[in-house]
Amino acid sequence: MQTNIFERLSFWSLFLVVVLLPLFCLPFTNFPIETSKGLLLVLGLALSVVFWAIARFSDGKIIFPKSWLLVSGFGIALVFLLSSLFSPNSQVSLFGTMFDIGSFYFIFAGFILMLMSSLVFKNSKQAKILLLGAILSSVLVLIFQTLHLFMPTVLSLGILAGKTGNVFGAWNALGLFAGFASLMFLFVIEFFPISKIEKLLLEIFILLSVLFIAVVNFQLVWILLGISSLIIFVYKASITLQRHGEEGEKRHFPLASFVVVLVSFLFFLNPLIPMPIYGPNYLDNFLPNHLQISDTSVSPSFGATMSITKAVLIKNPLLGTGPNRFGEAWSMYKPLAINNTQFWDVSFDSGSGLLPTFMATTGGLSILAWLIFFILFLVIGVKSVFSSIKNRANWETMAFFILSLYLFVASFFFFTGVVIFLLSLAFTGVFIGLATSNSGKEISMSFLNDHRKSFFSILLLIVVMIFSVTLLFKYTERLTSVFYYSKALSATTIPSAEDDIDKALSLYSNDLYLRTYSQIYLVKLNDIAKKGASLSDAEKADLQASFDQVVNSVQMATSYDPLNYLNFQLLGSTYQTLGSLGVKDAYSKAVTAYQNASNLNPLNPGLKLAMASASFVDGKVQEAKDYANAALTLNPDYIDALIFLAQVAKSENDNSAALSYAQAALALSPEDKNLIQYVDSLNTPVPPVTPVPTSDASTTKSTKK
Numbered sequence: 001m002q003t004n005i006f007e008r009l010s011f012w013s014l015f016l017v018v019v020l021l022p023l024f025c026l027p028f029t030n031f032p033i034e035t036s037k038g039l040l041l042v043l044g045l046a047l048s049v050v051f052w053a054i055a056r057f058s059d060g061k062i063i064f065p066k067s068w069l070l071v072s073g074f075g076i077a078l079v080f081l082l083s084s085l086f087s088p089n090s091q092v093s094l095f096g097t098m099f100d101i102g103s104f105y106f107i108f109a110g111f112i113l114m115l116m117s118s119l120v121f122k123n124s125k126q127a128k129i130l131l132l133g134a135i136l137s138s139v140l141v142l143i144f145q146t147l148h149l150f151m152p153t154v155l156s157l158g159i160l161a162g163k164t165g166n167v168f169g170a171w172n173a174l175g176l177f178a179g180f181a182s183l184m185f186l187f188v189i190e191f192f193p194i195s196k197i198e199k200l201l202l203e204i205f206i207l208l209s210v211l212f213i214a215v216v217n218f219q220l221v222w223i224l225l226g227i228s229s230l231i232i233f234v235y236k237a238s239i240t241l242q243r244h245g246e247e248g249e250k251r252h253f254p255l256a257s258f259v260v261v262l263v264s265f266l267f268f269l270n271p272l273i274p275m276p277i278y279g280p281n282y283l284d285n286f287l288p289n290h291l292q293i294s295d296t297s298v299s300p301s302f303g304a305t306m307s308i309t310k311a312v313l314i315k316n317p318l319l320g321t322g323p324n325r326f327g328e329a330w331s332m333y334k335p336l337a338i339n340n341t342q343f344w345d346v347s348f349d350s351g352s353g354l355l356p357t358f359m360a361t362t363g364g365l366s367i368l369a370w371l372i373f374f375i376l377f378l379v380i381g382v383k384s385v386f387s388s389i390k391n392r393a394n395w396e397t398m399a400f401f402i403l404s405l406y407l408f409v410a411s412f413f414f415f416t417g418v419v420i421f422l423l424s425l426a427f428t429g430v431f432i433g434l435a436t437s438n439s440g441k442e443i444s445m446s447f448l449n450d451h452r453k454s455f456f457s458i459l460l461l462i463v464v465m466i467f468s469v470t471l472l473f474k475y476t477e478r479l480t481s482v483f484y485y486s487k488a489l490s491a492t493t494i495p496s497a498e499d500d501i502d503k504a505l506s507l508y509s510n511d512l513y514l515r516t517y518s519q520i521y522l523v524k525l526n527d528i529a530k531k532g533a534s535l536s537d538a539e540k541a542d543l544q545a546s547f548d549q550v551v552n553s554v555q556m557a558t559s560y561d562p563l564n565y566l567n568f569q570l571l572g573s574t575y576q577t578l579g580s581l582g583v584k585d586a587y588s589k590a591v592t593a594y595q596n597a598s599n600l601n602p603l604n605p606g607l608k609l610a611m612a613s614a615s616f617v618d619g620k621v622q623e624a625k626d627y628a629n630a631a632l633t634l635n636p637d638y639i640d641a642l643i644f645l646a647q648v649a650k651s652e653n654d655n656s657a658a659l660s661y662a663q664a665a666l667a668l669s670p671e672d673k674n675l676i677q678y679v680d681s682l683n684t685p686v687p688p689v690t691p692v693p694t695s696d697a698s699t700t701k702s703t704k705k
Helices: 002-020 033-059 068-085 090-094 104-120 124-150 171-191 196-216 219-247 255-269 282-290 302-315 326-333 336-340 354-391 395-413 418-439 451-490 494-507 511-529 537-560 565-580 586-600 605-617 621-634 639-651 655-668 673-683 696-704
Strands: 061-065 442-446
Touching (some): 002 104, 033 061, 033 451, 061 418, 068 104, 068 354, 068 418, 104 418, 124 196, 171 255, 196 282, 219 255, 219 395, 302 326, 302 354, 326 354, 354 395, 354 418, 451 494, 494 511, 511 537, 565 605, 605 639, 621 639, 655 673
């Protein structure tokens, strides 16, 4: 009886994790959406593991799926661990700022989710319950997000901004999930016995999901949905024809999947085949334009991501730079052509897709591990699909395979975020459990009948439970730090911001918190310094303490992560601000800090210009010119560098050179009113100063004075 209770508790804990992932968030809080989903994952997964381990104490038996696919998944986790340990900053690679999606612990938790899904959802009944829960969850997401389009303020939940705000984070990720939901509805309609009312409801929700995909207007969704629904249509049609010929059964044409195929390819072909009168993309843009929706999110292209991967492999062929370090790799190896775009100063933390981002930072071993995993996944999945065709049963296995495949492909071509990647692993785990259970490929180990096995097995189960609870505790501690960090960002007074950032750092010290800490105390330092000579002794002591806090915190950030150029950039900006307050040698230290940042981000013209600005104020005019010209070499259309050179030329009384630089800047931005006024001021000749005639008496008087 106890075993049944704990088995059920483990089942429902894991069930809630998978089903609530798309929905879960913490409204009216300071927690980011993906952070709250991490809380659900860690909490639910820890409880499921603990309850499963307790259940094993009672029945004295451990049953694992005999699957090389499962082994290859943990091979990926092992490579991530090795890459993290050999990373220049293992703290960033192991955990990140807040359970970052590229970190080892996130990947490890994801494959634990896959393992537990294979252990818990291993028969058709349990798989159907999970599929039903996922369908209900998808319906709620679609209904909520549809209402949110028309009432974005009312349904903001305090965390969703604008019409494109959603419970997934990325707008395109919501479109991919809508495609995933429509596939689930299609599977149930085509392969599971349901009533006419249930079928009608699912068809309505298919229509809603298709309309939502049209609103998102992401071509990848139409491609994936069209191909997946075509597979379902062909599969269902072949089975229907076979059964009709052999058994005389009535034909049921798979109309729902056929319509979805037609609609998907209509939207996909619309940019290639313009509609008469309306022109190209009319169908794609109709709903987004009507609802006034535009998505401004950007990411590196696949080619740019591959160039980063190539550069990382050349330097670290086996283990790469370490997980969760794509931002540092991008800064160091980004293509020069990016400076010709408006995103030249953007530090991308991810590549074109989620899986390419993982592979870009973890080296050749990781790429090999992922390839083995997906080859095994496809081989085992195709065998299971053909087995389902032959036996005319076990539709759940096929459904979970196709749905997992859809999610994995989506993760390859787009940075999908937390939900879609975790769902892909969870559904893969269910597929493994069903495939191994139906084929009898399981490893069963009884340990109560042997005291030696019993001792080591119970010890192992206890270690697993302690490890799960410890990770939950550490995660909760760091989650609390995020709460205080968010409060510090939204604080309206300096004392409250100080208090909150101190609490955040006491729970978890990292460079992001330290940079924020430095900026808070820099604001405080400026406020005190504005009082000038009227400072009291207490204020002078507070001024010195704030000065120490500012410098020490930024230096600690550079020590925490010496490969993040943002830390050195802030250090340079801090020294430059301190120089404006009269601190000795601050400008030369600023230039050194900017130089370190530039070494980590060599193609960033903004860092060159920052060095030029600090050098100019420090009186090193020629060095300032050299740095500014270096910035223009990296980005010839850099308006700020042209204006800086114009100001330097003007300070040297070289008005013609100043005018030339200013006109070049104006040519790049002819509508800029400030530039127009600046050029006009340079074009206006300065009238000569006419000496005022003076009398001898006044001269004598002045001389006497």
